[in-house]
Amino acid sequence: MALSAEMTGPRYTKLVQTLSASVPFVGPEEQERSRGAPFLARLGANENVFGPSPKAIAAMQSEAGDIWKYGDPTSHDLRHALAAHLGVGIENIVVGEGIDALLGYLVRLLVEPGDMVVTSEGAYPTFNYHVAGFGGTLHKVPYAADREDLEALCAKAAQVRAKLVYLANPDNPMGTWHQGSKVAEMLDRLPKGCLLLLDEAYIEFAPDGTAPEINVEDPRVIRMRTFSKAYGMAGARVGYAFGAAELIASFDKIRNHFGMNRAAQAGALAALQDHDWLAQTQENVAIARQQITRIAHENGLHALPSATNFVAVDCGHDGDFARQVLHALVDKGVFVRMPFVAPQDRCIRVSCGRPEDLSVVAQHLPASLTDARRQQTARGKLT
Amino acid sequence: MALSAEMTGPRYTKLVQTLSASVPFVGPEEQERSRGAPFLARLGANENVFGPSPKAIAAMQSEAGDIWKYGDPTSHDLRHALAAHLGVGIENIVVGEGIDALLGYLVRLLVEPGDMVVTSEGAYPTFNYHVAGFGGTLHKVPYAADREDLEALCAKAAQVRAKLVYLANPDNPMGTWHQGSKVAEMLDRLPKGCLLLLDEAYIEFAPDGTAPEINVEDPRVIRMRTFSKAYGMAGARVGYAFGAAELIASFDKIRNHFGMNRAAQAGALAALQDHDWLAQTQENVAIARQQITRIAHENGLHALPSATNFVAVDCGHDGDFARQVLHALVDKGVFVRMPFVAPQDRCIRVSCGRPEDLSVVAQHLPASLTDARRQQTARGKLT
Numbered sequence: 001m002a003l004s005a006e007m008t009g010p011r012y013t014k015l016v017q018t019l020s021a022s023v024p025f026v027g028p029e030e031q032e033r034s035r036g037a038p039f040l041a042r043l044g045a046n047e048n049v050f051g052p053s054p055k056a057i058a059a060m061q062s063e064a065g066d067i068w069k070y071g072d073p074t075s076h077d078l079r080h081a082l083a084a085h086l087g088v089g090i091e092n093i094v095v096g097e098g099i100d101a102l103l104g105y106l107v108r109l110l111v112e113p114g115d116m117v118v119t120s121e122g123a124y125p126t127f128n129y130h131v132a133g134f135g136g137t138l139h140k141v142p143y144a145a146d147r148e149d150l151e152a153l154c155a156k157a158a159q160v161r162a163k164l165v166y167l168a169n170p171d172n173p174m175g176t177w178h179q180g181s182k183v184a185e186m187l188d189r190l191p192k193g194c195l196l197l198l199d200e201a202y203i204e205f206a207p208d209g210t211a212p213e214i215n216v217e218d219p220r221v222i223r224m225r226t227f228s229k230a231y232g233m234a235g236a237r238v239g240y241a242f243g244a245a246e247l248i249a250s251f252d253k254i255r256n257h258f259g260m261n262r263a264a265q266a267g268a269l270a271a272l273q274d275h276d277w278l279a280q281t282q283e284n285v286a287i288a289r290q291q292i293t294r295i296a297h298e299n300g301l302h303a304l305p306s307a308t309n310f311v312a313v314d315c316g317h318d319g320d321f322a323r324q325v326l327h328a329l330v331d332k333g334v335f336v337r338m339p340f341v342a343p344q345d346r347c348i349r350v351s352c353g354r355p356e357d358l359s360v361v362a363q364h365l366p367a368s369l370t371d372a373r374r375q376q377t378a379r380g381k382l383t
Numbered sequence: 384m385a386l387s388a389e390m391t392g393p394r395y396t397k398l399v400q401t402l403s404a405s406v407p408f409v410g411p412e413e414q415e416r417s418r419g420a421p422f423l424a425r426l427g428a429n430e431n432v433f434g435p436s437p438k439a440i441a442a443m444q445s446e447a448g449d450i451w452k453y454g455d456p457t458s459h460d461l462r463h464a465l466a467a468h469l470g471v472g473i474e475n476i477v478v479g480e481g482i483d484a485l486l487g488y489l490v491r492l493l494v495e496p497g498d499m500v501v502t503s504e505g506a507y508p509t510f511n512y513h514v515a516g517f518g519g520t521l522h523k524v525p526y527a528a529d530r531e532d533l534e535a536l537c538a539k540a541a542q543v544r545a546k547l548v549y550l551a552n553p554d555n556p557m558g559t560w561h562q563g564s565k566v567a568e569m570l571d572r573l574p575k576g577c578l579l580l581l582d583e584a585y586i587e588f589a590p591d592g593t594a595p596e597i598n599v600e601d602p603r604v605i606r607m608r609t610f611s612k613a614y615g616m617a618g619a620r621v622g623y624a625f626g627a628a629e630l631i632a633s634f635d636k637i638r639n640h641f642g643m644n645r646a647a648q649a650g651a652l653a654a655l656q657d658h659d660w661l662a663q664t665q666e667n668v669a670i671a672r673q674q675i676t677r678i679a680h681e682n683g684l685h686a687l688p689s690a691t692n693f694v695a696v697d698c699g700h701d702g703d704f705a706r707q708v709l710h711a712l713v714d715k716g717v718f719v720r721m722p723f724v725a726p727q728d729r730c731i732r733v734s735c736g737r738p739e740d741l742s743v744v745a746q747h748l749p750a751s752l753t754d755a756r757r758q759q760t761a762r763g764k765l766t
Contacts, residue, residue, distance in 0.1 A: 002598070007570075009602035010578040010630060011546050013495040021635035029455040042452065051451045060646065061444040067650070068434045068615040069425065072412040097480060101639050112396040126641075133637050163394050187390075195393040215385070219392035232451040235645030247393060252404035254516050256484050258509075261644040262618030263443065267450070 015113060015135045024125045028335045040333035041360040043351040046172065046202075046310045048232035050284045050354065052267065053277035056233065059270035063263040071262035078269050082240055085272060088216040091245040094252075097259050099201055099224045099239040104130045105255050106197060106222065106241070110163050111136035118157045119166040120148045122173070122341030124199065127166050136164075143344060146304060146312070147176040154189040161191060168199040170206050173339040173349050175306030180212035187220045195247075196221040204230030204278065205285055206307035219244045229309055230281060231271040236264035285309045288352035295362045299369055304347070312339070312347040315369075317376070319345035324372035325365075332364040398496060398518045407508045411718045423716035424743040426734040429555065429585075429693045431615035433667045433737065435650065436660035439616065442653035446646040454645035461652050465623055468655060471599040474628040477635075480642050482584055482607045482622040487513045488638050489580060489605065489624070493546050494519035501540045502549040503531045505556070505724030507582065510549050519547075526727060529687060529695070530559040537572040544574060551582040553589050556722045556732050558689030563595035570603045578630075579604040587613030587661065588668055589690035602627045612692055613664055614654040619647035668692045671735035678745045682752055687730070695722070695730040698752075700759070702728035707755035708748075715747040 028045065032038050042049065051057075075095035083090045096102040103126060111117060113135030119127060121140040131138050139160050141152040148171050157165045167186075170177035183198065190196060200223055203211050214221055222243035228234035238260070241248065271277070292311040296303035302314040315322040319342050326338050326348050338348045350361060411428065415421050425432065434440075458478035466473045479485040486509060494500060496518030502510060504523040514521050522543050524535035531554050540548045550569075553560035566581065573579060583606055586594050597604055605626035611617035621643070624631065654660075675694040679686040685697040698705040702725050709721050709731050721731045733744060 003600055007601060007603055008575050009627065010493055011576045012492055012633065013498075015495070016492050016633065016636060019636040021632055023456065023635060023640055025456070025640070027453065027456045027641075029459060030457055033459065045453055047453060048451050051448065057447045057450070060447040060450065063618075064440045064443040064447075064646075064650075065434065067440070067443065067618040068431050070410065070428055070430060070611075070617045071620075073406065073408070073410045074413060076412060076416065097639065097642050100641055104639060109395055109399050110393055112398070115396075192391050193394045217386055219390055228453075234453045235446075235450040237454075237642060237644050244392065249404055250395065250399065252406060253399060253402040256480065256487060257406055257408070258410075258483055259480050259620060261620050261647055263447075263646065264644055267447075 019133060022129070024129045031330065031335065035331070037333065039335040041353060041357040042335050043353050043357055043361065044335040044337040045234070046229065046308070046351045047234045048229055048281065048309060049352070049357055050232060050281050052232040053271045053274035055274045055277070056231070056267040056271035060236070060263040060267040063266040067262055069262060070258050071260040071265050073257040075260055075265055078265050081269055081272050086242060088242055089245065092216045092248055093240055093242045094248050094255070095238065095240045095260065096255065097239070098228060098237040099199065099226045100126050101237070101259070102224055102239050102241045103127050104133070105251050107131055107134050107136065107164070108254055109250055110195065116160040116162045117164045117166070118153055118160065118162045120153065122339050122344050123148065123166060124168055124172060125340065143174070146174045146344060147171065147178065150178060150182055150186050154186055157194050158191045162194050164195050164197055165190065166197045166199065168201065170202045170210065170307035172202065172308065173337070174312050174344060174347070175304055175308045175310055177206055177210050177307040180210050184212040184214055187214070187218065190220060194220070198223045200224060201226045201229055202308035205282065205309050210307060216242060217244045219247065222247060227268045227271055230278060231268070232281065233264070233267060233271060236267055237261060238264050238268040285352045288358060291355070291358045292350050292352065292361070295358065295365060298362070299365050309352040310349050311352070312344070312349050314347050317346060318342070321372055321376055322346050322348055324375050325368050328368035328371040329364055332368065334360055334364050402516060405512070407512045414713065414718065418714070420716065422718040424736060424740040425718050426736050426740055426744065427718040427720040428617070429612065429691070429734045430617045431612055431664065431692060432735070432740055433615060433664050435615040436654050436657035438657045438660070439614070439650040439654035443619070443646040443650040446649040450645055452645060453641050454643040454648050456640040458643055458648055461648050464652055464655050469625060471625055472628065475599045475631055476623055476625045477631050477638070478621065478623045478643065479638065480622070481611060481620040482582065482609045483509050484620070484642070485607055485622050485624045486510050487516070488634055490514055490517050490519065490547070491637055492633055493578065499543040499545045500547045500549070501536055501543065501545045503536065505722050505727050506531065506549060507551055507555055508723065526557070529557045529727060530554065530561065533561060533565055533569050537569055540577050541574045545577050547578050547580055548573060549580050549582065551584065553585045553593065553690035555585065555691065556720070557695050557727060557730070558687055558691045558693055560589055560593050560690040563593050567595035567597055570597070570601065573603060577603070581606045583607060584609045584612055585691035588665065588692050593690060599625060600627045602630065605630060610651045610654055613661060614651070615664065616647070616650060616654060619650055620644060621647050621651040668735045671741060674738070674741045675733050675735070675744070678741065678748060681745070682748050692735040693732050694735070695727070695732050697730050700729060701725070704755055704759055705729050705731055707758050708751050711751035711754040712747055715751065717743055717747050
């Protein structure tokens, strides 16, 4: 059948017509295709190079033969185990296709055009993507000393009567953190009817006391965690949110009930039960943070303290300079990323890797800094 | 921290406040937990009991060790292979977390409160769930002779100025189908600016000529297919949509870019390339359809012709009777489902299984019919 001008296309919603097809992140595979070669070290997406528990791998492999069955839409067994892990009820937990999907569901539950949402300038862009995607208005407050500014978040929320406030603790992309008690105190300072979305994707890497003690039925907060980071299963897409049963139940109004990969459910269950592997990962990550810090020092750079599986390395100048360093590293085969916004964009962000991954960084960072300095000098920015 | 009445909960959107937490389907695992025993045969969700290609299983198992990496957000390799398979451009294809997720994305792109959508009374409830979830108004037309009524769909779409019309070809839950040429002809009869959503989840089981020949850049239609049925990977969550590049690109405005399971991407790629396994599955399914038809005949029942991997078995009376038969089968350990709406609900729907699965059906159907007749007689409905 030939096409003709008579054939008109679909009518998008008013909101969709205003959206651009902006992708929050370009994946490393696409960068590899662009550069025509694989990366030598994959340290840009805060993936856990130490990988999942062998028991999780075995569980996923074992489930592959049963992949003809849909996953349990209630994720019953995984939620049961998570409830025991967290000391809450199964009705307090919803499992979803990674925190990214859960962020989308939560925003959809609360945000319609005209609603106010508060986050930090330079915080997780996928959250912003979902807020824009549902027509919310984002208000951003600056970081204070490279940490998300709890006071400023509360003040802005009160000022704009926000429905939702985003806080990642520990923070991405800086790796900084607040004591849990400080986060808990926020709840009393938020305006009525404002929900705190506490993204704890990196909580397993943080010092004791970073996770706040909050009654799970407190209706003012929802917390999200993931198997993508400490459990090494980013590609499996398993995240969970926990909070008041009424709020958790509301996800059932809109979520993709049959959205979970069956092998991923089995893998997450096995991963959660392998405490030894998690402890070993935490140790590996702590060692890698020290190694990244040492590499930074050897190159005359400052590394920020981190409660995550990555380290923000301050390149000592402005964002343009750090971007030059980053581009040089990527050109040389080191996949890293960096904060989007000043003044945090003076840093590059290096995910924790194995010794062989970090030796690639150590090998290529000096020349990358030299490249960046040369280009800055050529532009007259450095003397 | 103690809870107090001062602590108020979040403010949901106006739309969400109107939604009920209705789940389109109860999963078989939940039914098994309720009945306290596993099913003897799992034939209710049109899963493909013959399973995925061994090459797909091997690909997923091999990828399990790399599951610490996020999947490629562009699904580049899979879309490339699908483009070759369909004879279209990679820009004409979007991959998503099963057709269910793609349905949700498409509805979100087009439907806002007040918009009109047309489907058939008793067609796929998950589509209806998404339309309700975005505030659309659903108009339903009856089936005609157990087939979706193309004329009525077009007439209703014109009458209500629909933005979107849903058609599954072959149909679920009846297994009936239309020639592709009839579907292609619909496009000229739909009102301007109305998109036909053609769900071809079961197309690989259908006779030649069921898939319409439509220019992929025709802006009036989008087609969806899946690895859940013929490729035996329901639990992996891989579906795809193909259509005009502009419409396909619009998914990038709202979709969960990093939502795909990495092992599932690899498995789908391997499955697509194993033509022999697909052919064997098609043969197994054709044999199973004959077996289900024979079992129906042996019990004095009529089985509808099917172009899918399931068969609707007409129980010969009304919906109450068929529900009794269904409940009796489920009680005896046979997981089957049935259409929701009269007059299609005179049938039960049996998915194609292996000989050992269908022998369970053959074993328990006679007593289930006897049970149902006894109960109907007790209620005075049968003489």
